[in-house]
Each structure stands twice: as C-alpha cells, then as structure tokens.
Amino acid sequence: MSRKEKIKENLGNYNIYLAGLVNSLIALIGFTFSTVSELIKTPFWVSIMGFCGIFIVASSIYLLQRKMTKLQDELGGL
Numbered sequence: 001m002s003r004k005e006k007i008k009e010n011l012g013n014y015n016i017y018l019a020g021l022v023n024s025l026i027a028l029i030g031f032t033f034s035t036v037s038e039l040i041k042t043p044f045w046v047s048i049m050g051f052c053g054i055f056i057v058a059s060s061i062y063l064l065q066r067k068m069t070k071l072q073d074e075l076g077g078l
Contacts, residue, residue: 007075014068018061025057
C-alpha cells in the first residue's frame with residue numbers, strides 16, 4: 001500500500017470519527033440545555049458535567065480537524 005493510499009484511508013476514518021463527534025456534541029448541547037432549565041429537578045453537578053463534556057468534545061473536534069488538514073496538505077504534496 002502506497003503512502004498516498006494510506007493517507008486517503010486515514011482521512012476516510014477520520015471523517016467517520018468527526019461525524020460521530022459532531023453528533024455527540026449536538027446531543028450534549030441538547031442534554032445540557034434541557035437540564036439547565038430544570039435545575040430544581042436535576043442536580044447541579046449534572047449540568048456542570050454536561051458543560052465539561054461540551055468543552056471536551058468541541059476540543060476533540062478542533063484537534064481532529066487540524067490533523068485532517070495536515071494530512072490533506074501532505075496528500076497534496078505527493
């Protein structure tokens with residue numbers, strides 16, 4: 001398998017991971033904002049964990065996107 005084919009395969013896998021992370025982020029945002037409006041019923045730490053989850057997933061999306069951009073630039077150089 002050539003270097004070019006390996007990079008294309010990695011980009012395909014990263015696209016799948018990126019789609020999963022974006023879906024997770026949307027679900028976390030929906031969950032967090034629905035629990036914030038019901039603070040009387042929901043413990044406060046659940047809302048805090050939701051906001052931390054949003055930050056972690058958003059950071060992961062950003063880092064994965066940077067890695068994909070580097071691989072695309074490397075693929076263009078081959």
